Amino acid sequence: xxxxxxxxxxxxxxxxxxxxxxxxQMDGSFGSSSPRNAQGHVKTTTHRGxxxxxxRAVEYQVILLRPESNxxxxxxxQQCQGLAHSCxxxxxxxxxxRRVSQSSRQTVVLVDISTNQIAVVERLVELIASHNLWLQAxxxxxxxxxxxxxxxxxxxxxxxxxSRLLTEDQCSDSSLRLxxxxxxxxxxxxxxxxxxxxALQAAVDQSNDAIQIAxxxxxxxxxxxxxxxxxxxxxxxxxxxxxxEMMKMIDVRSENGPFPSTQPLKTWSGEVECVGRRKSGTAxxxxxxxxxxxxxxxxxxxxxxxxxxxxxSVDQKTTPTSETTPTSEFRPVTGAPSPKESHNSxxxxxxxxxxxxAHRSHPTVDTPLAKxxxxxxxxxxxxxxxxxxxxxxxxxxxxxxxxDPYAPQSDDISSSRSGIVQGLLYQSTRRPHAVTSASEHxxxxxxxxxxxxxxxxxxxPQQLQEALEGVDRWDYDIIHLERxxxxxxxxxxxxxxxxxxxxDFNVSETxxxxxxxTSCWLKLMETHYKSNPYHNSTHAADVLHAAAYLVKQLxxxxxxxxEMLDQAEIAAICISAVVHDLDHxxxxxxxxxxxxxxxxxxxxxxxxLENHHVSLAFRLTEDSENATANIFQxxxxxxYREMRVSIIDMVLATDMSQHFEHLTKFxxxxxxxxxxxxxxxxxxxxxxxxxxxxxxxRILVKCADISNPLRPMHLCREWAERIAKEYFSQTDxxxxxxxxxxFPDFDRETCIIPNTQTKFIDFFITGLFEAWDNxxxxxxxxxxxxxxxxxxxxxxxSPTPSEDDEH
Numbered sequence: 001x002x003x004x005x006x007x008x009x010x011x012x013x014x015x016x017x018x019x020x021x022x023x024x025q026m027d028g029s030f031g032s033s034s035p036r037n038a039q040g041h042v043k044t045t046t047h048r049g050x051x052x053x054x055x056r057a058v059e060y061q062v063i064l065l066r067p068e069s070n071x072x073x074x075x076x077x078q079q080c081q082g083l084a085h086s087c088x089x090x091x092x093x094x095x096x097x098r099r100v101s102q103s104s105r106q107t108v109v110l111v112d113i114s115t116n117q118i119a120v121v122e123r124l125v126e127l128i129a130s131h132n133l134w135l136q137a138x139x140x141x142x143x144x145x146x147x148x149x150x151x152x153x154x155x156x157x158x159x160x161x162x163s164r165l166l167t168e169d170q171c172s173d174s175s176l177r178l179x180x181x182x183x184x185x186x187x188x189x190x191x192x193x194x195x196x197x198x199a200l201q202a203a204v205d206q207s208n209d210a211i212q213i214a215x216x217x218x219x220x221x222x223x224x225x226x227x228x229x230x231x232x233x234x235x236x237x238x239x240x241x242x243x244x245e246m247m248k249m250i251d252v253r254s255e256n257g258p259f260p261s262t263q264p265l266k267t268w269s270g271e272v273e274c275v276g277r278r279k280s281g282t283a284x285x286x287x288x289x290x291x292x293x294x295x296x297x298x299x300x301x302x303x304x305x306x307x308x309x310x311x312x313s314v315d316q317k318t319t320p321t322s323e324t325t326p327t328s329e330f331r332p333v334t335g336a337p338s339p340k341e342s343h344n345s346x347x348x349x350x351x352x353x354x355x356x357x358a359h360r361s362h363p364t365v366d367t368p369l370a371k372x373x374x375x376x377x378x379x380x381x382x383x384x385x386x387x388x389x390x391x392x393x394x395x396x397x398x399x400x401x402x403x404d405p406y407a408p409q410s411d412d413i414s415s416s417r418s419g420i421v422q423g424l425l426y427q428s429t430r431r432p433h434a435v436t437s438a439s440e441h442x443x444x445x446x447x448x449x450x451x452x453x454x455x456x457x458x459x460x461p462q463q464l465q466e467a468l469e470g471v472d473r474w475d476y477d478i479i480h481l482e483r484x485x486x487x488x489x490x491x492x493x494x495x496x497x498x499x500x501x502x503x504d505f506n507v508s509e510t511x512x513x514x515x516x517x518t519s520c521w522l523k524l525m526e527t528h529y530k531s532n533p534y535h536n537s538t539h540a541a542d543v544l545h546a547a548a549y550l551v552k553q554l555x556x557x558x559x560x561x562x563e564m565l566d567q568a569e570i571a572a573i574c575i576s577a578v579v580h581d582l583d584h585x586x587x588x589x590x591x592x593x594x595x596x597x598x599x600x601x602x603x604x605x606x607x608x609l610e611n612h613h614v615s616l617a618f619r620l621t622e623d624s625e626n627a628t629a630n631i632f633q634x635x636x637x638x639x640y641r642e643m644r645v646s647i648i649d650m651v652l653a654t655d656m657s658q659h660f661e662h663l664t665k666f667x668x669x670x671x672x673x674x675x676x677x678x679x680x681x682x683x684x685x686x687x688x689x690x691x692x693x694x695x696x697x698r699i700l701v702k703c704a705d706i707s708n709p710l711r712p713m714h715l716c717r718e719w720a721e722r723i724a725k726e727y728f729s730q731t732d733x734x735x736x737x738x739x740x741x742x743f744p745d746f747d748r749e750t751c752i753i754p755n756t757q758t759k760f761i762d763f764f765i766t767g768l769f770e771a772w773d774n775x776x777x778x779x780x781x782x783x784x785x786x787x788x789x790x791x792x793x794x795x796x797x798s799p800t801p802s803e804d805d806e807h
Contacts, residue, residue: 060184287309478545518631653701
């Protein structure tokens with residue numbers, strides 16, 4: 001690996017006649033000696049369970065840190081070179097740290113304290129600690145005069161991490177040799193073994209075999225990741241428990257005798273059938289190997305290692321023949337039946353087994369759903385399974401095989417009175433004869449008008465400024481702002497609310513553009529919203545306002561746990577809210593699919609509108625005709641791609657047909673919470689990674705998109721009437737064109753708006769916002785929701801719904 005004490009000679013193993021040198025004991029006395037060769041270098045011998053299994057000498061380098069040249073530093077450097085060390089002198093703490101981090105060997109850093117100012121020493125210790133190099137670096141302080149080593153100085157240096165404190169008198173040729181040899185026998189060897197141990201632990205944790213290590217009392221001290229997958233016990237649940245609780249033996253086959261009832265004194269291996277999963281109790285046939293670890297001859301085992309390898313399912317009756325699975329081969333832990341199972345074994349639809357040539361091997365790849373179905377199938381085939389349980393398991397497997405795992409199941413959904421739920425959950429109910437022109441409802445993709453391209457952001461008139469007051473409150477009246485904008489014949493609420501929120505969140509600065517660019521972009525987006533009763537620029541402004549409110553609440557909560565959404569993530573949320581319904585035609589996805597509209601054909605009936613909204617937003621922004629509105633122009637390629645992926649994901653998540661899928665994933669993620677609901681960090685964004693952050697942002701935008709039922713009642717009622725008016729028009733169009741009616745509840749002749757609102761709240765709103773409240777407490781929103789719901793419910797039950805509102 002590089003030069004050591006013996007530059008061109010490998011260290012010799014211990015042989016008869018070797019000279020011996022004393023080793024320094026903990027009390028400072030000299031005791032048992034270590035073997036050395038003729039040159040006085042330490043030799044290594046194998047000590048079972050004490051030294052590293054890699055029986056090798058410690059290889060290390062010496063770095064002399066001396067900012068100034070002096071006689072002591074020059075003498076030390078010459079001695080190190082004379083002793084044939086790999087030695088280098090450096091002048092800065094940064095250079096010393098760099099050389100330590102770049103070397104794969106142990107490093108002794110000799111620090112000439114007499115020439116170093118205290119700041120240099122502190123900097124060296126700081127760098128070693130910040131780069132986590134304590135296992136690679138050993139610090140030795142050297143001073144010219146022993147009088148400098150006062151008790152206070154000794155305490156400070158030892159506390160800072162120095163292993164040895166030497167004076168100039170102790171740095172003669174023979175003394176320095178001895179001190180370095182003592183370091184080699186103690187700190188350097190221990191640190192090398194610790195580094196080996198870290199590497200071995202990383203390798204064991206990634207092993208495909210399930211491995212557990214128990215102490216002499218059979219208490220589990222370590223389990224790897226494969227053990228967790230095989231047994232179903234988490235590491236926290238397994239550690240400290242008796243090893244016997246982790247498995248229940250059913251059948252044992254071994255040429256090494258019966259399975260030992262106590263910890264074995266020698267290695268035992270064989271095939272066993274044992275219960276290996278916590279919840280299902282599934283019996284798994286495994287190859288088991290028990291290995292006692294003895295630290296010294298004639299000593300009892302200190303540790304017991306158990307290695308488990310899955311062989312197949314319980315139904316596979318293996319016998320010790322030539323066809324038995326060799327122990328050198330293994331299948332991934334999937335819970336799937338073996339290919340050798342009988343033809344009656346259960347397999348879910350579309351999961352076909354292909355026979356490959358004998359010389360080829362391939363991994364078994366199962367989806368989580370397939371694994372669950374296979375586990376249930378194994379339990380069902382168990383001879384001890386009662387008939388009623390077997391029937392229930394059969395029904396459960398049928399549901400899993402034929403149903404959407406994220407689709408809600410309720411008799412109310414299929415009832416004729418739940419048209420709003422059906423219409424929002426399902427994409428289409430197309431009839432074969434419902435043919436319309438693909439050119440109907442053309443997409444408007446005009447460019448920004450010239451007078452908007454270079455217009456700077458101008459302050460709104462007095463009445464608009466007054467209408468914008470209180471925009472940071474949840475009860476802000478955006479409908480009033482809409483009326484003021486119309487009366488002033490100005491741009492709509494999206495531009496003014498967007499300008500305020502983008503400025504509050506420093507979106508322009510985050511994107512690297514000036515406020516004129518974001519102003520032009522907001523105008524561009526505003527002009528591409530249509531004048532629908534509900535899905536218009538005012539709705540986009542309302543969603544942006546709600547998203548901004550939730551982001552501020554979330555940031556306050558995350559800050560208490562040292563985690564925050566970064567500025568780029570906040571900018572992506574704001575952009576998603578602005579564009580999430582861009583160019584909405586006033587018709588739903590099922591209508592577009594049923595009518596074979598151009599957009600449905602373009603996006604293959606999958607999240608048609610959501611794909612269109614986000615696609616058009618990027619096309620308009622990137623269009624050269626709208627160069628002054630390109631808010632992405634300053635982003636580098638990687639940042640742009642990351643932001644684009646995030647925006648697309650959040651906008652697509654607003655498709656209500658995918659509502660329960662996203663909510664289920666969010667709840668599953670939040671189930672990791674171990675603290676009080678709404679008070680603790682339900683999941684660590686740093687620990688869980690990018691997927692957790694994206695799920696969180698996705699749900700935040702979804703909450704903002706359908707937050708109308710949580711607004712003050714006069715606003716809630718206004719939005720309910722607007723969406724009803726838009727759905728009335730769609731129902732009229734469907735009837736006139738003989739298309740399936742997506743929303744039977746929204747017939748203008750029979751519709752009872754309070755009924756539609758209570759259903760919408762029951763099926764969609766309550767579960768979503770309760771889940772959000774469990775993560776980020778928003779009690780004032782839930783109180784408003786409860787109040788609104790009671791009003792809607794009262795009106796729905798009244799023969800003549802009250803027209804009273806809170807205007």
